[in-house]
Amino acid sequence: MAEEHCIVMENISKSYAGVEALDNVGIDILKGEVHCLIGENGSGKSTLIKIIAGVITPSRGACITIHGKNYSKLTPVDSMRQGIQIIYQDLSLFPNMTVAENIAINQLLESGKQTISKRLIHEIASNALKTICIDLKLETLVGDLPIAKQQIVAISRAVACGESLIIMDEPTSSLGKKDIDCLFRIIRTLKSNGISILFVGHKLNEIFEIADRVTVLKDGKSLGTHDIHELTYQKVIELMTGKALAISNYERDYPSAEPLLEVRNLSKRFQFKDINFTLYPGEIIGVTGLVGSGRTEMVSSLFGLNPADSGKILVNGKLTPIRSVRDALRAGICYVPEDRLSQGLFMNHSIKNNIIITIFHDLLNRLGLLESGKVKQTSSLWVKDLAIRTPSIELPVKQLSGGNQQRVVIAKWLARNPRILILDGPTIGVDVGAKEEIHKTIRALAGNGLGIIFVSDEAFEVVQHSHRIIIMKEGQVVEIVDSKDVLETDLLEKID
Amino acid sequence: MQKQQQITSKLLFRHETILFIIMIVFGVVVNSINPAFLKVENLFDILKTSSITGMMALGVMVVMISSGMDISFTAIATVSMGVTVRMLIALDKGNIVVAFLVAGIIGALLGCINGFLVYRFKLPTLIVTLGTSSIFHGLLLSILKIPYLYTVPGYYSDFSRLSLFTFTTADGAVVGFSYLTVLLFVMACVVWLILRFTMVGRGIYAIGGSIEAAKRAGFNILFIQLFIYSFIGFVSGVASIEYVVMFRHVHPFNMMNMMNMMLNVIAAVVLGGTSINGGTGTVLGTLFGVWMIYMITNSLILMGIPSEWESVVIGFILILSIGVNAYQKSLRKVEVKIIES
Numbered sequence: 103m104a105e106e107h108c109i110v111m112e113n114i115s116k117s118y119a120g121v122e123a124l125d126n127v128g129i130d131i132l133k134g135e136v137h138c139l140i141g142e143n144g145s146g147k148s149t150l151i152k153i154i155a156g157v158i159t160p161s162r163g164a165c166i167t168i169h170g171k172n173y174s175k176l177t178p179v180d181s182m183r184q185g186i187q188i189i190y191q192d193l194s195l196f197p198n199m200t201v202a203e204n205i206a207i208n209q210l211l212e213s214g215k216q217t218i219s220k221r222l223i224h225e226i227a228s229n230a231l232k233t234i235c236i237d238l239k240l241e242t243l244v245g246d247l248p249i250a251k252q253q254i255v256a257i258s259r260a261v262a263c264g265e266s267l268i269i270m271d272e273p274t275s276s277l278g279k280k281d282i283d284c285l286f287r288i289i290r291t292l293k294s295n296g297i298s299i300l301f302v303g304h305k306l307n308e309i310f311e312i313a314d315r316v317t318v319l320k321d322g323k324s325l326g327t328h329d330i331h332e333l334t335y336q337k338v339i340e341l342m343t344g345k346a347l348a349i350s351n352y353e354r355d356y357p358s359a360e361p362l363l364e365v366r367n368l369s370k371r372f373q374f375k376d377i378n379f380t381l382y383p384g385e386i387i388g389v390t391g392l393v394g395s396g397r398t399e400m401v402s403s404l405f406g407l408n409p410a411d412s413g414k415i416l417v418n419g420k421l422t423p424i425r426s427v428r429d430a431l432r433a434g435i436c437y438v439p440e441d442r443l444s445q446g447l448f449m450n451h452s453i454k455n456n457i458i459i460t461i462f463h464d465l466l467n468r469l470g471l472l473e474s475g476k477v478k479q480t481s482s483l484w485v486k487d488l489a490i491r492t493p494s495i496e497l498p499v500k501q502l503s504g505g506n507q508q509r510v511v512i513a514k515w516l517a518r519n520p521r522i523l524i525l526d527g528p529t530i531g532v533d534v535g536a537k538e539e540i541h542k543t544i545r546a547l548a549g550n551g552l553g554i555i556f557v558s559d560e561a562f563e564v565v566q567h568s569h570r571i572i573i574m575k576e577g578q579v580v581e582i583v584d585s586k587d588v589l590e591t592d593l594l595e596k597i598d
Numbered sequence: 599m600q601k602q603q604q605i606t607s608k609l610l611f612r613h614e615t616i617l618f619i620i621m622i623v624f625g626v627v628v629n630s631i632n633p634a635f636l637k638v639e640n641l642f643d644i645l646k647t648s649s650i651t652g653m654m655a656l657g658v659m660v661v662m663i664s665s666g667m668d669i670s671f672t673a674i675a676t677v678s679m680g681v682t683v684r685m686l687i688a689l690d691k692g693n694i695v696v697a698f699l700v701a702g703i704i705g706a707l708l709g710c711i712n713g714f715l716v717y718r719f720k721l722p723t724l725i726v727t728l729g730t731s732s733i734f735h736g737l738l739l740s741i742l743k744i745p746y747l748y749t750v751p752g753y754y755s756d757f758s759r760l761s762l763f764t765f766t767t768a769d770g771a772v773v774g775f776s777y778l779t780v781l782l783f784v785m786a787c788v789v790w791l792i793l794r795f796t797m798v799g800r801g802i803y804a805i806g807g808s809i810e811a812a813k814r815a816g817f818n819i820l821f822i823q824l825f826i827y828s829f830i831g832f833v834s835g836v837a838s839i840e841y842v843v844m845f846r847h848v849h850p851f852n853m854m855n856m857m858n859m860m861l862n863v864i865a866a867v868v869l870g871g872t873s874i875n876g877g878t879g880t881v882l883g884t885l886f887g888v889w890m891i892y893m894i895t896n897s898l899i900l901m902g903i904p905s906e907w908e909s910v911v912i913g914f915i916l917i918l919s920i921g922v923n924a925y926q927k928s929l930r931k932v933e934v935k936i937i938e939s
Contacts, residue, residue: 182816193811194808194810194811195808195811196803196807196808196812197877198807198873198878199807203800207800207804207815210800211797211815211816211817216796216797216798217795218797218800219795
């Protein structure tokens with residue numbers, strides 16, 4: 103039995119300043135399996151992989167067995183010698199060096215050679231690429247490659263070292279669908295070569311596609327290792343969040359009122375063409391499509407960030423040309439961007455100041471200065487309304503969790519009392535529990551009569567939380583479907 | 599056929615090729631104004647006078663590839679020059695080889711201090727070397743009290759007249775290929791070999807690309823940093839003796855002169871295609887950069903333009919070449935994207 107194990111870890115604990123980051127966790131990885139490690143942010147995933155890498159030493163009593171050899175703790179050198187390599191999210195590549203050099207460098211360092219030749223480097227690199235059945239130009243600079251190809255280089259580097267366990271830390275976080283498929287193909291090839299993969303992630307559909315077994319962490323404790331066949335979506339979410347979630351599709355219960363927003367033949371050269379749809383008060387419209395399908399360009403044109411060339415936009419039945427953000431705001435349209443960190447928030451400023459930024463004109467007193475009483479009142483109101491979890495509204499936004507940050511962005515725009523809210527990828531980079539909270543917020547807002555346009559590439563989410571779904575492909579609307587009439591799998595097919 | 603085309607376009611893409619073409623065109627243009635420019639004696643003279651800058655430029659290039667910056671090299675040169683010459687006079691023996699070695703070792707030791715500080719305290723290299731530059735020069739004046747030396751032992755000037763080979767031109771002048779130029783070529787070859795064929799060389803590029811990744815890959819960062827900064831110290835020491843060879847005096851206060859030298863060196867390295875953000879740079883490009891700078895200053899003299907304009911021109915070149923560098927980078931990105939799609 104022990105023969106089949108690549109690594110067995112038992113009694114792994116680690117605490118920082120009295121806080122238990124890991125509490126008596128155990129994990130065992132078989133040879134040639136894809137083992138997924140999942141859990142919400144702060145559940146101890148990264149602490150565990152750092153212990154495997156030897157970067158962090160576990161508390162006393164730990165027992166680690168790699169290929170039949172026992173350790174009570176690992177050093178980075180032990181870990182490397184035993185053929186373990188981590189592919190970090192930032193990939194740790196050298197952008198100024200060629201593909202070949204990047205692939206070969208670790209192996210050259212490990213072999214302790216002092217001199218090198220181009221031929222040797224090419225030989226190592228092309229062998230590694232052959233193993234994973236990928237063709238890449240060896241002389242290209244890595245910095246010139248798209249992120250997906252860079253990832254392949256990082257994997258090849260691990261292969262070149264003859265690693266027996268490759269740990270991938272959220273490898274799909276910056277990849278599109280096609281690249282993810284390619285990555286999964288590589289993972290399967292590695293698996294067939296007897297290499298074990300520890301796949302750290304949080305996107306459930308990917309885990310169900312690739313994993314053999316899954317270990318779930320929650321608050322530093324292991325909730326056991328499960329065979330993938332024993333699990334369902336619901337079960338995993340329950341394990342990760344610790345509560346039974348009643349997932350139900352959103353019921354259509356908006357009154358058949360006058361349309362809030364009508365979009366007629368909206369077009370912009372090279373970006374999108376002939377977009378037509380109508381949004382009613384209290385309705386949630388999901389917009390989905392691949393990256394590059396024009397969905398973000400289309401919705402940002404509704405907010406005047408990327409004004410359209412032709413077509414009409416009607417708000418409340420009135421023709422409303424939108425050529426700038428100002429026009430959009432006047433028409434009661436607000437937009438929560440995809441990248442909340444760079445576009446939505448001032449990370450070092452307080453929650454309070456972030457929320458009032460859109461309305462500070464209304465909070466000025468006669469001298470033109472901000473009235474601090476009003477500022478506090480307004481921002482506290484929104485913090486309460488959206489259930490933003492924070493001890494104080496004076497805290498800088500960067501100290502909040504992803505889900506709470508996203509709610510600050512939403513609060514900031516809601517403060518303007520919009521009638522139409524556009525949310526571009528509101529749950530990207532947010533863990534499962536926080537996602538649920540955001541979904542609840544969105545539903546509650548629609549309940550109050552707001553019209554919501556909700557862009558997401560997770561089909562699962564779109565089907566469950568919107569009334570109708572606009573499917574975009576290559577800048578055009580493929581179909582507008584009712585979420586009641588569509589299954590998630592159908593949707594995925596239509597997107598591709 | 600297609601492969602042929604690829605190779606040609608790749609060659610044309612290279613910074614060195616572009617620089618070489620500019621050098622030729624420039625030479626021909628200046629020569630049409632003053633035919634003395636492309637005469638062998640003038641070219642050999644350019645090679646000789648540029649050898650000090652070239653020596654230091656090799657050091658600066660290595661530092662810049664590792665995405666660092668060293669501005670203490672002129673101070674290191676002043677210190678190793680003063681100490682070496684003074685010490686050899688006091689001992690009343692020595693020869694040119696010993697002088698080069700001693701100055702090189704003193705320079706390397708001082709550079710080692712830079713390397714250690716950069717590694718240990720993870721401070722911005724520019725600030726560290728600005729600090730040590732002031733400390734080194736201050737100590738030279740306060741503790742070592744090196745005076746002006748207007749006469750230096752004969753072996754310095756002897757070396758300056760030494761040539762690898764000489765020949766007589768049509769109008770009867772004897773032209774020699776200076777050993778100072780030979781020294782630069784030897785050092786350039788050594789640097790080329792290190793950068794290209796050793797793990798230390800790869801480590802220097804790796805640190806320049808991403809120091810975090812270099813650490814994770816298992817490079818010995820301390821060793822590489824010490825190597826980089828003692829190397830620039832070493833070449834600065836060697837260059838300082840070349841200065842004595844050429845100008846036959848030791849001037850412990852000539853920081854001003856050295857500032858000018860610093861501008862020339864850094865301009866040459868940047869013009870040679872080394873990225874100020876680290877990670878890229880070649881020996882050939884750096885040499886071309888150095889020669890280009892000297893061709894320009896030499897031509898200003900030949901064309902009778904007052905020498906005050908020299909620093910203005912070099913300052914312009916420095917800024918222009920950084921701009922061109924950035925532009926080329928953006929072009930390549932576009933090209934790669936086209937190939938990818």
